[in-house]
Amino acid sequence: MSIYLDVIWLLNFSFDLFLLLLTAITLKRKVFKFRIFLASLLGSSIVLMMFTPLAFIATHPVGKMIISILMVLIAFGFKRFSYYFHGLLTFYFVTFMVGGGMIGAHYFLQSEVNYLDGILMTNSNGFGHPISWLFILIGFPVVWIFSRKRLEGIEAKKIHYEQLVTVTIKVDAIQFTLNGLIDSGNQLVDPITRSPVMIIDTLMVQDYIPKQLIDMALQDDVMKSLSESSESHPWEHRVRIIPYRVIGTDHQFLLGFKPDEVWIETKDEKIKVQKTIVGLNRTKLSSEDEYSCIVHPKMLQGQSIKNVS
Numbered sequence: 360m361s362i363y364l365d366v367i368w369l370l371n372f373s374f375d376l377f378l379l380l381l382t383a384i385t386l387k388r389k390v391f392k393f394r395i396f397l398a399s400l401l402g403s404s405i406v407l408m409m410f411t412p413l414a415f416i417a418t419h420p421v422g423k424m425i426i427s428i429l430m431v432l433i434a435f436g437f438k439r440f441s442y443y444f445h446g447l448l449t450f451y452f453v454t455f456m457v458g459g460g461m462i463g464a465h466y467f468l469q470s471e472v473n474y475l476d477g478i479l480m481t482n483s484n485g486f487g488h489p490i491s492w493l494f495i496l497i498g499f500p501v502v503w504i505f506s507r508k509r510l511e512g513i514e515a516k517k518i519h520y521e522q523l524v525t526v527t528i529k530v531d532a533i534q535f536t537l538n539g540l541i542d543s544g545n546q547l548v549d550p551i552t553r554s555p556v557m558i559i560d561t562l563m564v565q566d567y568i569p570k571q572l573i574d575m576a577l578q579d580d581v582m583k584s585l586s587e588s589s590e591s592h593p594w595e596h597r598v599r600i601i602p603y604r605v606i607g608t609d610h611q612f613l614l615g616f617k618p619d620e621v622w623i624e625t626k627d628e629k630i631k632v633q634k635t636i637v638g639l640n641r642t643k644l645s646s647e648d649e650y651s652c653i654v655h656p657k658m659l660q661g662q663s664i665k666n667v668s
Contacts, residue, residue: 375399375402405417545656557658568639581613585614
């Protein structure tokens with residue numbers, strides 16, 4: 360087997376550079392190009408050590424661990440132990456994730472890529488088989504980009520689900536529970552009482568609300584349907600009209616009602632909402648049915664009861 364040391368070193372230097380960049384992106388830390396460059400040089404020095412009396416450092420797990428510890432220290436510095444340790448663990452996680460993706464793709468495609476004492480190499484004659492190099496040069500960036508997108512997606516989902524709450528609405532003897540999303544962008548209020556307005560998916564609650572109210576709420580022109588309606592229903596005194604505006608359209612109106620009680624339950628506490636109006640939205644709020652109502656942030660300022668479970 361012929362080994363071209365300069366090519367193998369450049370390959371591993373590039374890998375270390377990209378792994379440190381992905382670590383910085385995952386941690387949302389500022390990237391210092393020179394420090395990342397120096398850390399990558401240190402990491403790729405394992406390739407050179409293998410052909411010196413220091414080969415035992417490059418091949419022993421403890422030696423590799425020491426080098427990785429120094430790499431993270433150079434790349435991100437040391438502010439406090441928890442800051443550094445979190446960076447080190449994230450670097451390991453990113454390395455195993457990308458490395459696992461490469462190994463999986465290798466066995467799937469059966470490319471001629473080998474690992475020798477933790478160093479990624481190609482074999483065959485000279486520079487290696489063209490398919491092997493094509494796999495490495497294309498496969499690694501693809502796995503890197505895929506891993507980055509997945510990490511960003513996981514983070515977005517985590518933030519998203521941390522904003523989900525359970526909302527219980529009570530009107531007379533009727534009570535129903537919905538999954539709600541806390542939306543800081545929702546600043547809709549009742550113009551008369553200044554009560555915050557939460558928005559619910561009308562079709563999700565049609566079994567609990569009078570049919571006449573549902574029919575009016577689903578009309579494009581709420582004011583017209585309200586004025587033309589001659590049927591009475593038990594919630595007439597609760598009905599509210601909330602004006603709102605969407606970019607690119609004129610003023611519109613949302614039909615709503617005043618509930619008797621609204622409770623919001625998070626993972627830490629249960630909140631009794633002091634006052635609110637429930638707006639009946641005409642369209643689906645979540646395409647994946649993750650939530651069926653949008654909670655006004657001011658609704659969280661009510662009386663709180665800590666969850667004991």
